[in-house]
Amino acid sequence: xxxxxxxxxxxxxxxxxxxxxxxxxxxxxxxxxxxxxxxxxxxxxxxxxxxxxxxxxxxxxxxxxxxxxxxxxxxxxxxxxxxxxxxxxxxxxxxxxxxxxxxxxxxxxxxxxxxxxxxxxxxxxxxxxxxxxxxxxxxxxxxxxxxxxxxxxxxxxxxxxxxxxxxxxxxxxxxxxxxxxxxxxxxxxxxxxxxxxxxxxxxxxxxxxxxxxxxxxxxxxxxxxxxxxxxxxxxxxxxx
Amino acid sequence: xxxxxxxxxxxxxxxxxxxxxxxxxxxxxxxxxxxxxxxxxxxxxxxxxxxxxxxxxxxxxxxxxxxxxxxxxxxxxxxxxxxxxxxxxxxxxxxxxxxxxxxxxxxxxxxxxxxxxxxxxxxxxxxxxxxxxxxxxxxxxxxxxxxxxxxxxxxxxxxxxxxxxxxxxxxxxxxxxxxxxxxxxxxxxxxxxxxxxxxxxxxxxxxxxxxxxxxxxxxxxxxxxxxxxxxxxxxxxxxxxxxxxxxxxxxxxxxxxxxxxxxxxxxxxxxxxxxxxxxxxxxxxxxxxxxxxxxxxxxxxxxxxxxxxxxxxxxxxxxxxxxx
Numbered sequence: 001x002x003x004x005x006x007x008x009x010x011x012x013x014x015x016x017x018x019x020x021x022x023x024x025x026x027x028x029x030x031x032x033x034x035x036x037x038x039x040x041x042x043x044x045x046x047x048x049x050x051x052x053x054x055x056x057x058x059x060x061x062x063x064x065x066x067x068x069x070x071x072x073x074x075x076x077x078x079x080x081x082x083x084x085x086x087x088x089x090x091x092x093x094x095x096x097x098x099x100x101x102x103x104x105x106x107x108x109x110x111x112x113x114x115x116x117x118x119x120x121x122x123x124x125x126x127x128x129x130x131x132x133x134x135x136x137x138x139x140x141x142x143x144x145x146x147x148x149x150x151x152x153x154x155x156x157x158x159x160x161x162x163x164x165x166x167x168x169x170x171x172x173x174x175x176x177x178x179x180x181x182x183x184x185x186x187x188x189x190x191x192x193x194x195x196x197x198x199x200x201x202x203x204x205x206x207x208x209x210x211x212x213x214x215x216x217x218x219x220x221x222x223x224x225x226x227x228x229x230x231x232x233x234x235x236x237x238x239x240x
Numbered sequence: 241x242x243x244x245x246x247x248x249x250x251x252x253x254x255x256x257x258x259x260x261x262x263x264x265x266x267x268x269x270x271x272x273x274x275x276x277x278x279x280x281x282x283x284x285x286x287x288x289x290x291x292x293x294x295x296x297x298x299x300x301x302x303x304x305x306x307x308x309x310x311x312x313x314x315x316x317x318x319x320x321x322x323x324x325x326x327x328x329x330x331x332x333x334x335x336x337x338x339x340x341x342x343x344x345x346x347x348x349x350x351x352x353x354x355x356x357x358x359x360x361x362x363x364x365x366x367x368x369x370x371x372x373x374x375x376x377x378x379x380x381x382x383x384x385x386x387x388x389x390x391x392x393x394x395x396x397x398x399x400x401x402x403x404x405x406x407x408x409x410x411x412x413x414x415x416x417x418x419x420x421x422x423x424x425x426x427x428x429x430x431x432x433x434x435x436x437x438x439x440x441x442x443x444x445x446x447x448x449x450x451x452x453x454x455x456x457x458x459x460x461x462x463x464x465x466x467x468x469x470x471x472x473x474x475x476x477x478x479x480x481x482x483x484x485x486x487x488x489x490x491x492x493x494x495x496x497x498x499x500x501x502x503x504x505x506x507x508x509x510x511x512x513x514x515x516x517x518x519x520x521x522x523x524x525x526x527x528x529x530x531x532x533x534x535x536x537x538x539x540x541x542x543x544x545x546x547x548x549x550x551x552x553x554x555x556x557x558x559x560x561x562x563x564x
Contacts, residue, residue, distance in 0.1 A: 052459055078461035090456040092449040103445050106461050148460070 005030040011060035022210035038207035083149035093134025104148040139170035269413035280420035282528030283427020288482030291475025297451040297515020305377035307498030308384035313480025314487035316350035317343035336402035348477040355476025388495040513560025
């Protein structure tokens, strides 16, 4: 097994009376791009929120860099080096693009070279730099959300369904951007869109009913149509 | 670069209302007096409301005890004003203002400290539970009012204006009370400082971002709980400042004075748009001006002018002036 930057062992999460995560075991290799697939309601978003401490694990352990973070508060987890792009994007709509990124740069002024690197794959951000983020399109908001997560180097980037509701042209742009991030940081990407992630992922885990039901190399899943259909079923067909 | 759409309509409401009332009032001196008085009252309401709108917007806390900080601020000011009676009665405006400044500093320090304790002891156990917040903060206000009775007694306490702020300037045929000009100046200063802090500092950005999505602020690595406490204490201090200004305006203090203005304060933050300092500013001015003009033109209507204004604005913009 390669060195895991993030490791979940037997993680359970309850939300109110609902038992959402039912013993999740997941390892995200350092330096790679891991994909978490699954249908709606499988527990993918809950997994990311549990890693971020936005929902507390009721049992099990979340380790980041070998350190147990399952009892830490969200700000401490973020300060440990994990950046999060939520499914809702959660850009601060009353703030400009610049202010959104400025706020995410915790350690001081934004690094100009890094900003130019971000503009190289998200040029729209430069164009709308002083524009309220709430007035941007869905794709542009997604760019703000991702840029905010990478404005400073972080060890791990959690991205939740970035293609949701976006036009195909924007999705291709996002794929190019995420490809740029590979090698710069470790990524855990949650998706339902298999055709989007098959070209990006190094490893893949598939969730169903709050458990990991498959994990392995993306290349193996991409090459095995029978396995895809067994694990992903109709969801796969709809995206191919 | 695309142009940023700005919402100018709420900003134009105050001057539009003032100009529209000129022909109805009929007399320029009367209109000037009514308008300055309305602006002064509006500024004092704004000062008392601005902290509450931030607290509600950022922390989602319905603090029905906010009025307690208004009362405590006014009474705390007497801790300075009484011993400095000589400066208050002096002929020098500088000495008058210095004593008043110290009284305001005392009031804001006491109410900020009280706000910090209030948040820790009363608010913290009921985050996210609105009904309990209403009950416990109202209970907190009753306790604080009774504590004021214990410390300062149950009788009304006189709070005379400093000598230099008594009387009025006469401009043409219009009389403009000196203290009202000071209230307008202090209100504008508070608005300016809040606007600068909220728009030009990282702390302000964090508050604005926290009003919109506190969870995401935490996911960026900031401890929003600390921000909550700081904003609550600052909001309480602003209420304390408002209490001093209101107390000097009324020239008499009672323990229930804060509770009595809470209806106006709540109407202001609702019509302004919860969480918006700019909306709160415009809302307070509109409310006070409307009450003043209505009081002159149709005295019976003045009793319901606040409610009529709120209904009209919410029918037009259900989430308040600051939100389309």
